[in-house]
Amino acid sequence: MIKAKKVSQVILFTLLLAISLLYVVPVIMMSFGSLKSQEEAIEFNLTPPKEAQWSNYAHVIERGKILNGYKNSIFLTSVSTFATIVIGGFAGITISRRRDRISSGLYYYFLFGITITLQIAATFSLLKTLNIYGTYLSAIAIFTAQRMPFTIMTFTSFVKGVPRDIDEAAIVDGAGVFRLYTQILMPILKPIILTNTIVTIISVWNNFNVILFFLNSSKKATISLTIYNFFGMFARDWHYVCAALVLTILPVVLVYLWLQRYIVAGMTSGAVKG
């Protein structure tokens, strides 16, 4: 019996290993490419670099204004994520806790947002009318608005699973609304907060269109746009292109690795116990 179990474990492990090949191959290809010399990198394949050329990175960072891109990406991503969690979280908790028609109407109103695509021209004229075209504020507002449906949906479901007794005890103890939300509920909501944090960071960090169309200065460009500074220049230099790609995704991958173990916990009560 134990032996049979061991065998099936080995089979399972091998199967998973085979599947993971599909996942690592492109990433390895890119990482190797970023360390190759120019001639080697033309062959876009899985051969390891003969000698790691770390200077590729130095070159790309120097010519590509990468640091400025990082700065803006970090700024826009953190502010948008913070706004998304606070605004969306408060709305989600409130909608979930109130049991009236208005809140269920609001729930479906926000849910409708997952069906909508970015309206470039209309948004452009809207921003012009509001006189905020080209500002960081406009990008933050658009990102936050885009994240509302998913955030509110997941918060609402998660809060459903939190016993009301907790609230009532706090209210009896004389806690105000603000204290209830921030000091009592938010800590319990940690898994769903972290899940939304990761998902929001990924989507804002990788965004391209909003930055391209609605910000108006290279000083405000994020990393996803900054890499175009040398896509043209380095078109045939795959080693630089790969290094640039690695630099673009590295921070967000690190954040993901840091926070990822909360995703399942967040999904459990946030999405599944609909």
Place this chain on the structure above:
Amino acid sequence: MKITMKSIVAVVLLVVLSVPVFASGQSEGEAGKKAREISAMVMQTRNYEGLQDMMTRMKEEENIAVDLQVVPDDQYLNLIKIKANSGEATDLMDYNAPHILDIFEPEKYLVDLTDQEWTKRLINKEMVSKNGKIYAYPFLSTSGYQAMIYNMDVFEANGVEVPTTPEEFEAVCEKLKAGGVTPILLASDAWVPQIWMTSGYSRVLGSDAAAEDFAEKLLSNKAKLTDYPELEAPLDHYLSMFEKGYMNDDYLTLNIDGVYGKLGKGEGAMFFGSLGLANSIELAFPEGNFGMFNMPTSYDSKDLISGGPFSPSFVVSKDADDLETVLEVLNIWARPDYASMYFKGRPGFPALDGVNGGDLPPYALDIYNKYVKGGKVVKEMNINLNALSSLNPSTLWVYYQEAPSKGNMTANDILVRWQNDIEKFMTEQKAPGW
């Protein structure tokens, strides 16, 4: 590592608060000159090293910085149009002149540069003029000529010579094909196949005057494409290259870099391109031996070469805040010591007198001597049909790729389809005559 809510909030706050700190660390001006800044937009593939060096030097010597927005090529036109039409244009905008002068109504959007000192040194004034006024600062007097680029070593190894008649051209292709070499390379980028036709349409019409007359009538709805059956000839010729198996099989996915690679390595022998593209190939394969010749065709008995009298240029937006500085920048760039920097690694024909455009390869000079001096140049058709420049890439140019791959369109079908597109496009813009 255990994460607490506090630590996350702390990290976020730290990051948010630190940003203004980094941002304020910018250096104060050099040499006591007042720091000034202008804004500009440039296409991703035009952000040449030479141009960047000019800007770096200007920042160092004059303390004028350029806030340069680099935009992916395929989004570029959308972006400058939507910005200019809503008063959000950058001070300087890069695009090809004369095309840009048809995309924007110059009187409405652009600053008149006629009085600027450097305009007196312009070699090709017509290219940057509209209604008698100059509206653009160009870098080149012409982008060069469109002709067949070939790998000399491959020609030699297969025992073929540069063809001078359509029959010889066919024979060369056959021989190369038999030798296991792809005779002609075509790239998947939509702007590559169309070079055949923008050249061919002008050559078949036979002169600039005839081509301009055709374009004027077409664009003002006085004639239709079908009134010019001769336009089918270049298309038929292009399509026949596929039927005869002269083109590479992967013309729908092999990008321009792939073409350079195959030509450089001798897997392919020829590529119909321009002087600028030949330059890029030379840069990629400094050891290679390349040449250029005018493709002999049965539809052009005069042996005309098509040229691209256009240039990457900057226009000045009427929205510019500090017009004085912007004009000063153009004046600085026009100085021979600056303007010559533009040609770093990319020799070409400078726009202004007294500027050193670098060493042109011998074939460029041969073409210049034979065709330009001999008066055998016609403008490529895209120049005459500027007004369609935002229509064609997502319509006509796609048909050029669709027709050979699916075999679903004859030359006539393509022209009929294009005519429909033009009608809709012009009517929607409420262009005069529609």
Place this chain on the structure above:
Amino acid sequence: MIKKESGFYPLVLVVPALFVFTLFTIVPVLMSLTYSFTDWNIMRMDEPEFRGLLNYQRIFADPIFIRSMMNTLLFAFSTTALKTLFGLGLAVLLIKKVPGNGLFRTLFYLPCVLSATVIGVLFKAILTETGLLNNGLQLLGLGFLGRDWLSSYGTAMLSVIYIESWMWSGFNMMIFIAGLQAIPSDYMEVALIEGAGRIKRFFHVTLPLLIPAFTVVVTLSMAGGLRVFELVYVLTNGGPGFDTQVMNTYSFRAFSQGLLGESAAASIVLAAVVVTISFMLNRYLKSREVEL
């Protein structure tokens, strides 16, 4: 009591979300809806004129639009099926105690951290005639299968569908793992005592209890699939020809020709399609959910 409870949670706290969402998501859609009845053009942005349903008539008369609609549906339905299937499969494999469990989960979720730009560059290189895929096939002795993957409709569409499924299966896997973990163990014990076999247990106990997870996975995948833009844009840009155009790239194409009214009309049709299909699916799945 209930009234009082609701009263403690002030609606004011929904207002910021409501404000941002309405202003930056709903208002632009309503503007597009309005503009879709006009001849709004990029060269005349200040003076759109009313023209009734003409834009809609035009796009529905355009074979490329009809084709893009078919592609959108094909793409959305097949990726939803694949993403659900792969996601469930990976979840079932990883719910067990396997060495490296955490590592595998992390890895399978990783692709959706990558941006479309990165995916575009990498996969275009992998799928060329001399790319990694064909080389790999050659090594496996399957060289005859090699081809120029993005150059014909069938394989181009297949590639895009596969890559989308590859990207998002890990995301769905997480949701399914969460769903599997949420199934109380007593259900399983009862089934075991009743002598149900492994397969029977999966289909009769596990799957029905997983329906809430299915609802989320299918709804999100379907809405995402119907709205697909970036992946198609970076991989094929609607080509070869107009073969792989989807509704969102069609709308963008009209935008780039300056036909803003027509572009708006196409995006409104898309929104209507997404709303109809997602909500119908959502209702169907909700009706099948069993209370735990």
